[in-house]
Amino acid sequence: MSGGGIKPAQPFAQAARVTLANAQMRRNLRHATTTIRDKRQRAVSELPDWEALRDEGAALKDHALANLGELLLDLEAAVQARGGQVHWARDAHEAREIVARIAVRHGAREVIKVKSISTDEIELNAGLEAHGVHAIETDLAELIVQLAEDRPSHILVPAIHRNRAEIRDLFRRRLGAELLTDDPAALAEAARAYLRGKFLSTRVAVSGANFAVAETGTVCVVESEGNGRMCVTLPDVLISVMGIEKVLAAWSDVAVFLRLLPRSSTAERMNPYTSFWSGVTPGDGPQEFHLVLLDNGRSAVLADQVGRQTLRCIRCSACLNVCPVYERTGGHAYGSVYPGPIGAILTPQLLQLEDANANTLPWASSLCGACYDACPVKINIPEVLLHLRGQITGQRPLDAEAVAFRSAAWIMSEPFRFEGAIRLARLGQGPLLRDGAIRALPGLLGGWTEARDLPAFPQRSFREWWRTRPAPPAPPERADAAPEPDLGEPLAPHREETR
Numbered sequence: 001m002s003g004g005g006i007k008p009a010q011p012f013a014q015a016a017r018v019t020l021a022n023a024q025m026r027r028n029l030r031h032a033t034t035t036i037r038d039k040r041q042r043a044v045s046e047l048p049d050w051e052a053l054r055d056e057g058a059a060l061k062d063h064a065l066a067n068l069g070e071l072l073l074d075l076e077a078a079v080q081a082r083g084g085q086v087h088w089a090r091d092a093h094e095a096r097e098i099v100a101r102i103a104v105r106h107g108a109r110e111v112i113k114v115k116s117i118s119t120d121e122i123e124l125n126a127g128l129e130a131h132g133v134h135a136i137e138t139d140l141a142e143l144i145v146q147l148a149e150d151r152p153s154h155i156l157v158p159a160i161h162r163n164r165a166e167i168r169d170l171f172r173r174r175l176g177a178e179l180l181t182d183d184p185a186a187l188a189e190a191a192r193a194y195l196r197g198k199f200l201s202t203r204v205a206v207s208g209a210n211f212a213v214a215e216t217g218t219v220c221v222v223e224s225e226g227n228g229r230m231c232v233t234l235p236d237v238l239i240s241v242m243g244i245e246k247v248l249a250a251w252s253d254v255a256v257f258l259r260l261l262p263r264s265s266t267a268e269r270m271n272p273y274t275s276f277w278s279g280v281t282p283g284d285g286p287q288e289f290h291l292v293l294l295d296n297g298r299s300a301v302l303a304d305q306v307g308r309q310t311l312r313c314i315r316c317s318a319c320l321n322v323c324p325v326y327e328r329t330g331g332h333a334y335g336s337v338y339p340g341p342i343g344a345i346l347t348p349q350l351l352q353l354e355d356a357n358a359n360t361l362p363w364a365s366s367l368c369g370a371c372y373d374a375c376p377v378k379i380n381i382p383e384v385l386l387h388l389r390g391q392i393t394g395q396r397p398l399d400a401e402a403v404a405f406r407s408a409a410w411i412m413s414e415p416f417r418f419e420g421a422i423r424l425a426r427l428g429q430g431p432l433l434r435d436g437a438i439r440a441l442p443g444l445l446g447g448w449t450e451a452r453d454l455p456a457f458p459q460r461s462f463r464e465w466w467r468t469r470p471a472p473p474a475p476p477e478r479a480d481a482a483p484e485p486d487l488g489e490p491l492a493p494h495r496e497e498t499r
């Protein structure tokens with residue numbers, strides 16, 4: 001299982017049909033994304049240099065990706081020089097085994113985790129369970145998802161599809177807080193009381209990483225609740241799992257991303273907790289530090305000239321919050337820990353376009369471009385979507401759909417063929433018409449009318465009407481009008497005469 005938590009179980013269209021039927025989820029999602037979207041817009045418009053900052057972020061990431069091999073070796077050397085240990089994981093399986101081995105070696109039956117999408121990507125919790133180790137999520141939203149035995153549906157707010165009343169009921173059931181109300185402060189307090197004991201008694205922690213700096217060997221986690229800070233400082237052993245694309249060349253680069261990330265993700269000027277650590281410090285914080293560098297398909301993405309910009313992503317989730325498709329289908333429809341526009345390009349690429357279900361994701365888009373406008377590192381998501389669509393359809397054998405589209409292209413390439421086809425369709429539509437519309441087309445064409453009606457072909461097309469319309473009356477001649485200038489003989493016959 002090298003794909004881990006990124007392999008969709010169904011094609012997108014099929015999964016979306018299920019989630020679209022959940023009206024409560026759609027209401028929760030619309031409310032949440034609209035609120036975040038508006039706040040983010042206000043936060044970014046405060047900065048007069050926002051566009052320049054986006055350019056800088058994109059350039060720094062591109063530089064890091066262009067020198068990835070070298071920077072990762074520098075990072076490894078710097079972490080080791082500060083007493084840390086570095087592990088290289090080719091895929092999800094290897095990464096899970098590395099983390100489990102370290103936890104088991106320390107006799108851990110429980111580990112605490114700070115929110116980390118890369119550990120969701122490798123399905124670490126299930127991997128640890130197989131070794132008798134239980135992972136406890138400490139991020140509030142992740143904890144909600146874990147207690148509900150649910151799946152995350154958003155990069156930043158994994159429980160975005162749940163409302164406060166649902167969370168209150170869940171905490172009453174799972175945490176024994178019977179008198180709990182749905183007041184956000186009361187919900188946070190219930191989670192805090194549960195987690196505090198875990199922070200104080202658990203010896204091994206697992207984190208992700210937002211960035212890692214090659215020149216200093218410093219790893220960074222950015223978060224809002226402070227639970228991450230507890231995880232990376234209180235236990236004896238800290239294991240950080242990081243996608244290889246998170247490396248930055250220099251310490252000064254971090255400053256750019258600490259301006260871009262909070263405004264794009266939570267619409268804050270500065271996020272509340274930013275934790276940095278470099279190896280180990282005797283007598284202060286974890287005394288054993290392991291950094292797991294995860295590839296899991298990233299090298300293949302890097303090799304693609306168009307697709308590699310996907311690896312610039314800083315997981316801010318701005319593209320999800322502006323996407324009309326995500327807002328309606330929710331994150332579960334994408335079937336991967338990476339939902340929304342970024343998921344639609346990242347998931348199939350990480351799986352190297354070899355997964356039939358993941359290969360439907362590049363079509364989960366209206367190509368409106370809102371994601372590109374919102375992305376703080378200027379990933380041209382529509383460009384990558386079209387690139388992937390081309391690659392995926394290019395791999396397919398010539399099937400009935402491809403033949404139909406090629407025929408349509410041939411018909412539309414000449415006006416007389418197109419007009420002839422319209423005339424034929426008008427003659428043949430009779431048996432399919434109901435109340436002036438075609439409700440269901442036969443055979444393969446039925447996909448078009450599955451979710452919408454096709455308007456009936458009109459008795460006269462626009463072109464036919466145009467050719468037969470009466471000539472407009474000539475404007476009345478004015479007595480004082482200047483005489484027409486003599487332009488001589490026309491150089492070529494009028495276009496009408498050549499038809």
Ligand code: SF4
Pocket residue numbers: 264312313314315316317318319320342371374375376377378379
């Ligand atoms: S693609 Fe851009 S907007 Fe979307 S999560 Fe990544 S960085 Fe944020």
